[in-house]
Amino acid sequence: MHPEILAQEGYTSAFVDDSPVRELFPGIRLRPLWRAPSGAHANVLEMDAGTSWPTRDIHDPGPEEVYVLAGTFNDGARDYPAGTFLHAPAGSWHVPSTTTGCTLFLFYPES
Template sequence: MLVNADLALRAAVTPHQYQWIASPQPGVERVMLDRMGGEKGRATSIVRYAPDSWFPHHPHPGGEEILVLSGTFSEGDTHYPAGWYLRSPPGSCHQPSSAEGAVIFVKLRQMKQDESRPVRVDTRDVSRWTVRNGRECCPLFSDDIEHVSLERIPAGATVFGAQVEGAEMLVVEGSLREREQEYERGSWVRLPPGTYPDLVAGRFGACVYLKTGHLAIPVSLDGASC
């Protein structure tokens, strides 16, 4: 299966374009944002857990990245309310579930194979936030290639002040605007290298999951990182 699979092309999905598709597990649905391959392929998705839904214990040979958007997401006996960022490296295993229901942003098989450190960040913790380049930032992950953060962008401010070498965004709060196009809360946007002077925060500002650098990591046809 191929969905927005050419990483060199711009792609965007707004909430009114969501198409919820059942997963193999009852009570769990997802919106496919980009995908290369089937159930074990490289994928970016919005995933919705109904109350008392779960997945069997399973491994993630290519790693998994999660941002909890609403509800509470659980791994075994550990519970993560909205605002938690989870990054589990290649070779990790877990048994996910949600007693109350949850919506999460998920990226699968998009890590370097030598990544080994689990990451857990509570973005509600004010001590995690700093001011960088004139706006609030909560760093989530960074290595020699990839940089992930939450960014609070003031109303009308540009998202990128200079050329960017590819980026991926999820609007967590507020909205972004680009000329006549508005990207409201829940919108996902992937941008190829370029300059984007018209991409600005909406009238009430925006909080955005921002990821850069990763689009340069080559992938094989089965979605695994090369």
């Protein structure tokens, strides 16, 4: 590996196990990984088996992009296994849940 590549300005990294954990709802935890000055941000969301969002998750003001890292994620309508990518446009909504438990990578390109 070339050291000059690693030293590029603005290049950052985060190790998920070192990211602070915030419980959003019982059995649902958020680990922030990165935030840009523009408000764009990336997180890992962990959902225990049998958990669900208590209300609609509305994507406002911008879209949400989800990659299912492990387990099976349900958006309130169907199941998505590990390896699935989802793009939810601004203004859309879903009710996240999981019967098996899941880990998601979440990216919000807009604030």
